[in-house]
Amino acid sequence: MEDKRVKTAPSKKSVNTAREVWPYVKEDYASAHRAKAEGKPVVWSCAIIPKEVFWALDVYPVFPEHFGVISGMMRRGGTKDESVEKEAVRFSRLAEAAGFASYLCGYARASIGNTLTGNLADAPLGGLPKPDMIITTSFVCDLRGKWLRYLAQKHNVPFYILDIPERGCDLPLTMPGLRSAFLPFYEKIKRGERDIFFSLPADHELDYTQTQWEECIRFIEDVTGHKYNQDRFNEVMDISYRTNEIRLEILELRKAVPAPMGVADGLACMYPGTYTMGTKRCYEFYVRLRDEVKERVENGIGTIPNERFRLLWYGLAPWFNMSLFNYFEKFGGVFVYEPIYNLVPFPPRMPENPVRELAIRTLQQSGGMIAPTTIGQAVSTLVNAAREYKCSGIVTFYLITCRPVVYPTVEIARVLEEDFGIPAVPIECDLIDERTYSEAQTLARFDAFAERLLKMEPVFA
Amino acid sequence: MIQEFHDWVHNRHDRIEEWKKENKRKVFGYLCCVAPEELIHAAGILPVKLTGSDEPISVVDRHVVHYACPYVRSILDLAGRGVYDYLDGVVTCNTCDIMSRCEYYWRVLSPREKSTILGVEMSPYVLYIKHPEKISGKGVREFLKQEYRIFKQHLEREQKIIIDDDRLSRTVDIYNEHYYLMEEFRAYRKEEDLKVSGLEAFEVEFSSLLMPKEEHNRLMESYLGELSEREPLPDRGLRLLLSGGGIDQFTSQIYRIIEECGGQVVAEDIGVSTSYFCRKIDNTKDPLDAIVEHRLGVHCPHTMTEDRFPNERFEYIKKVLDGNRIQGVIFFVPLYCECRNLEYPKLKEDLREEFDVPTLYLDNDYSHGGLEEAHSRIEAFIEMISG
Amino acid sequence: MYFVGIDVGLYSVKSVLVDEERILLSRGVVSEEEGSKAAYRVFQEILKEGNIPEDEIASIVSTGMGRKEVAFANEKRTDQVCIARGAYYLFPSARTVLDTGAGGCRAMKLGDHGKLIDFSSNSKCAGGTGSFLEAAARVLQLDVEGIDSLALKAGSVSRVSSYCAVFAESEIISNIHRGFSKESICAGICESIAQRMHDVLRRVRIEKEVVLCGGVATNGTVVKMFEAELDFPVLVPKDPLMVGALGAAIIARDLIR
Structure with missing residues (x-):
């Protein structure tokens, strides 16, 4: 008899609200196609760009990155037949045939491959509706600029890139002389004594970022003929602000022992906040999630009943095989927290100048944990996270196809292990392209890691 | 003359240290061609381009992942091994994710204590400039100007001088002379009866990033004189454009390989020297503004524009092709260089459609093995074009 | 007048003799001798077999990895050029050619009159090459032909998803541990190779007809799966290993004309 065990599978979720996400996603794809059919302008954009401007200007945003995620999870026609390759693989192979390197981000290869088929709709959930414009940013990685520029060229639609200064090493930049103050603090960062997370942006960085946003608004106005309205924008910004406060509350609740909402749930629940922030629907989702997590904490309900060790996750997600986040459960291990996709505190609301406010927020993010552009910040973020979430081990995603995510991995593992006694184990592959993944190698590493952790005293207990 | 250029390229550490000792002056290294060399020069410091080497990697793995540009990894390894200890400062710009x-990497691999006031270094050992990714549009110049002001302040504190407009203008004149001479030089490469091989041209160009510009200018004048008298090369070879990155004294072997296979590089789109793509610095303007404008003119696959229908990379390559009668383009792209890889498929398509020029894509893994592998493919490429 | 092409490959030397009109003889040896000696031996053998005095050979072209070692060749040409020429000679309708041997996999695009206009190769990784097939055979304790014949009988395919040859090997091992049948595992190996071949071929934009040559072309299952990937049949020469040497011989003839 042949073993029919599935090699890659979705994760098992613990939190009920997390099960609402898949219908939420499906509804988004359906309504994007409805919007397109009704003649509403569709913009292809990216996860890291705040969406408020899109809602305020009444354009419908969709995301090649998320398209990558679903192609990494699904096979053609929705079949579960394992002898059919995942859609991400089919599209990636087409992109590679056109000359794109296999070391490029899987999201990029998937969406490029899909575009190259000439039939966008032959894809999971009917794919993305054809764009009327493409808006990307220089922020986070080099790739998203050039990738979306290529798509704009292929679809022959107007293109805008929102340039955000790439912040350097770590400390306050308000005064020119101060930016190198990083060095004296490095030892403290290593000891986890100082949070270097919020460095205030300098005036010229803020001015520049604000101009970039104003130009972005002007671009959308020009392309669509829609007019920017500050009151409408403030309404959206208000919802975003309130949503983020709820999300911060959830992050606070997630520190509880036993962990009420692990990484499997966390990565599932990132969708509304990452792609639909600023909508009422998104706000309500997080209110329900917060309420449920709160209840679980009050009743002492954990992801698994007896926690023997708690794990931190660094990196994006291997979407093609989310079951990895349940793997340690048989050893009594639980993935507790993932810094990625969890927003940082927003600056206070500035209704008289919301574009300035958005600029401040964008720059704070750019120094932040959601997408650490500097190695020191990434290390510091993970040190703080390990302490706050009482983790005794970390799994680092050697995301071989993402430069910004893979660069800090060595330093994170080294500093956590050498300075804090928190051991690290890597998993090496792409986020959606399962051809890069070796189950044998990964699980052998995980087993050895679990054995090691079971012998250790928890570090931050 | 060419021997002197060659010597600077291949004995750079010795030559620079020698110069430093003789002149009792400081030396700053920079990683990428957008670094404002002019400001460093105006501070009385010698700016030199940092490059890697073919020596085996030894210390960098402890801090930098394997999945990163092998060229930059090699540079950082040299830093970690103390090879670059003669530098008084290091400048890096935001010209790609690794840059x-x-x-951070330089500080960790080659830490250097500098005196502080209230815990703050007045002139840090490693300086970072947030060069914008977008080089045109509203606010860009003002932003970079402020970055340069901050950078200039660090230099001033390092040297305990004020860099005023006069100093800047003197530097601008020297750099403009350099750009003028290089333009004259490049005219030779357009000629049908080539007098200069690709490799020689590269060394002439590349040495200008390692030696004092004044010295290079002086050498160039006599070199150009020599050139006008020179006989054409016996074997012209197929005229090729080289587009790529991570090309230095080591990987410039690619020129030799191309020549061995019957080709000749007559033009480049490579990120080592500003003079390939920059016009002169406008000396009628405020000098800092002029330097900002000049550096925003640096052409690099990392940068983007405000164009709503962007096609600037192809437009630029077209300019490079102009008058050069290029028969093929070789892309020699560092492994993991996303910026260059992402633009390749469209450039390949456009070059084929508009000029019927074939292309060859090679990964530059910055190793002897990689160059060897390139050899057989270049040979096939050149055979293919020759028919 | 006679013309000779000599292809000095990784493990073997092949030679083809042609006259002004047709192919006369071909000969190949697997040899551990150094390339120059083996090449000379094969050359002498083909002369002897054809009963042709050496001075009637008008020109000799060498190709393959060891082409430069063939001191007695008049000219040397790269594999890409020779394979393209050989394939076009055999099949004038050929527009795309794929060659998969032990050393690698490469695709060639032909323009008007069979002129080579583009080519591509596999990345350094051994996935999709003959070497991978050999390594997989070792894991299964079979020979290369054994994989083909077992795969032919498979009722299902145990997919090998990894494109890295090392990972793929460990995937094959875990498929064995999972208890999948040897037949389906062999089919999975063949499918994986066929997919990698397709990937290399696509890099030059596929146009019909497609010619498949090199050692892997003798594996019937791979060919079948490759055709399934392409969704149309390919042309396979009678002797797929000789195409490079044949191309060299034709080029040798063209040199004199």
Whole structure:
């Protein structure tokens, strides 16, 4: 008899609200196609760009990155037949045939491959509706600029890139002389004594970022003929602000022992906040999630009943095989927290100048944990996270196809292990392209890691 | 003359240290061609381009992942091994994901204590400039100007001088002479009866990033004189454009390989020297503004524009092709260089459609093995074009 | 007048003799001798077999990895050029050619009159090459032909998803541990190779007809799966290993004309 065990599978979720996400996603794809059919302008954009401007200007945003995620999870026609390759693989192979390197981000290869088929709709959930414009940013990685520029060229639609200064090493930049103050603090960062997370942006960085946003608004106005309205924008910004406060509350609740909402749930629940922030629907989702997590904490309900060790996750997600986040459960291990996709505190609301406010927020993010552009910040973020979430081990995603995510991995593992006694184990592959993944190698590493952790005293207990 | 250029390229550490000792002056290294060399020069410091080497990697793995540009990894390894200890400062700019992280990597791999006031270094050992990714549009110049002001302040504190407009203008004149001479030089490469091989041209160009510009200018004048008298090369070879990155004294072997296979590089789109793509610095303007404008003119696959229908990379390559009668383009792209890889498929398509020029794509893994592998493919490419 | 092409490959030397009109003889040896000696031996053998005095050979072209070692060749040409020429000679309708041997996999695009206009190769990784097939055979304790014949009988395919040859090997091992049948595992190996071949071929934009040559072309299952990937049949020469040497011989003839 042949073993029919599935090699890659979705994760098992613990939190009920997390099960609402898949219908939420499906509804988004359906309504994007409805919007397109009704003649509403569709913009292809990216996860890291705040969406408020899109809602305020009444354009419908969709995301090649998320398209990558679903192609990494699904096979053609929705079949579960394992002898059919995942859609991400089919599209990636087409992109590679056109000359794109296999070391490029899987999201990029998937969406490029899909575009190259000439039939966008032959894809999971009917794919993305054809764009009327493409808006990307220089922020986070080099790739998203050039990738979306290529798509704009292929679809022959107007293109805008929102340039955000790439912040350097770590400390306050308000005064020119101060930016190198990083060095004296490095030892403290290593000891986890100082949070270097919020460095205030300098005036010229803020001015520049604000101009970039104003130009972005002007671009959308020009392309669509829609007019920017500050009151409408403030309404959206208000919802975003309130949503983020709820999300911060959830992050606070997630520190509880036993962990009420692990990484499997966390990565599932990132969708509304990452792609639909600023909508009422998104706000309500997080209110329900917060309420449920709160209840679980009050009743002492954990992801698994007896926690023997708690794990931190660094990196994006291997979407093609989310079951990895349940793997340690048989050893009594639980993935507790993932810094990625969890927003940082927003600056206070500035209704008289919301574009300035958005600029401040964008720059704070750019120094932040959601997408650490500097190695020191990434290390510091993970040190703080390990302490706050009482983790005794970390799994680092050697995301071989993402430069910004893979660069800090060595330093994170080294500093956590050498300075804090928190051991690290890597998993090496792409986020959606399962051809890069070796189950044998990964699980052998995980087993050895679990054995090691079971012998250790928890570090931050 | 060419021997002197060659010597600077291949004995750079010795030559620079010698110069430093003789002149009792400081030396700053920079990682990428957008670094404002002019400001460093105006501070009385010698700016030199940092490059890697073919020596085996030894210390960098402890801090930098394997999945990163092998060229930059090699540079950082040299830093970690103390080879670059003769530098008084290091400048890195945001010209790609790895470059913007080199500030951290350099500090960790080659830490240097500098005196502080209230815990703050007045002139840090490693300086980072947030060069914008977008080089045109509203606010860009003002932003970079402020970055340069901050950078200039660090230099001033390092040297305990004020860099005024006069100093800047003197530097601008020297750099403009350099750009003028290089333009004259490049005219020779357009000729049908080539007098200069690709490799020689590269060394002439590349040495200008290692030696004082004044010295290079002086040598260039006599070199150009020599050139006008020179006989054409016996074997012209197929005229090729080289587009790529991570090309230095080591990987410039690619020129030799191309020549061995019957080709000749007559033009480049490579990120080592500003003079390939920059016009002169406008000396009628405020000098800092002029330097900002000049550096925003640097052409690099990392940068983007405000164009709503962007096609600037192809437009630029077209300019490079102009008058050069190029028969093929070789892309020699560092492994993991996303910026260059992402633009390749469209450039390949456009070059084929508009000029019927074939292309060859090679990964530059910055190793002897990689160059060897390139050899057989270049040979096939050149055979293919020759028919 | 006679013309000779000599292809000095990784493990073997092949030679083809042609006259002004047709192919006369071909000969190949697997040899551990150094390339120059083996090449000379094969050359002498083919002369002897054809009963042709050496001075009637008008020109000799060498190709393959060891082409430069063939001191007695008049000219040397790269594999890409020779394979393209050989394939076009055999099949004038050929527009795309794929060659998969032990050393690698490469695709060639032909323009008007069979002129080579583009080519591509596999990345350094051994996935999709003959070497991978050999390594997989070792894991299964079979020979290369054994994989083909077992795969032919498979009722299902145990997919090998990894494109890295090392990972793929460990995937094959875990498929064995999972208890999948040897037949389906062999089919999975063949499918994986066929997919990698397709990937290399696509890099030059596929146009019909497609010619498949090189050692892997003798594996019937791979060919079948490759055709399934392409969704149309390919042309396979009678002796797929000789195409490079044949191309060299034709080029040798063209040199004199």
